[in-house]
Amino acid sequence: VVAFITFIGSMGNIPLAALLFGKGVSFAGVIAFIFSDLVVFPVVRINAKYYGWKMAFFILMLLFISLVGASLLLHYGFLSLDLIPDPSSVKVQDQSFFKIDYTFFLNIAFLLGSGYLIYLGFVKRTDVMQMKEMAPKSKLMEKGLxxxxxxxxxxxxxxMIVKYFMQ
Structure with missing residues (x-):
């Protein structure tokens, strides 16, 4: 539920999952949290845009049931083999290192590429046939979302305000 509402993204899921596991969340809950990238609010909206809301909810429920089933299977499989790690051994450290290496230059390249695509999509619109939606949008549903x-x-x-300013 937390991952569905917040949409942290894949890179943020792993450190947060480690923190949750260290604070007492079950192994199955942590595995489900890691798998939850497929059942987040933006993905449901994208599915609804292309396939309609009925199919989007079907896909959501199918992925959710698979996610819960796989998490429970992994949890009890690891438990039966006594492979679940000790939560007290989890240590999350704050690490942030800035380096000028290949990732820095790749980020610059992708930033320039994204800027060019935004320019093409919003500034330099052409009269070529635009991509049409597969399912019509409901104005009320879009406003509600x-x-x-x-x-x-x-x-x-x-x-965030409560966490950082009300301590």
Whole structure:
């Protein structure tokens, strides 16, 4: 549920999963959290845009049931082989190192490429046939989803304020 609402992304899921495991979340819960990239709010909206809401919810439920099943299977499989690590041994360290290496230059290249694509998509619009949607949008649904996303952002910002300024 947390991953669905917040959409941290793959790079943020692993450190957060380690932190959750160290704070007492079960192994199955941590595995489900890591797998949850496929059942997040933006992906559901994209599926709904192309396939319609009925199919988007079907895909969501199919992935969710698979996620829960796989997590429980891994949990009890590891438990039966006594392979679940000790949560007290998990140590999350704050590491952030800035280096000028190949990733720096790749990030610059992808930033330039993204800027060019944004320029093509928003500034230099052409009259060529634009890609059409496969399923029509509901104005009411889009407005509702916009407000739900706004509430999620306010919730996240409120949590950050409480965490960092109200201690």
């Amino acid at each position: 916009k407000y739900i996303a706004f509430v999620c952002y306010v919730w996240l910002a409120g949590g």
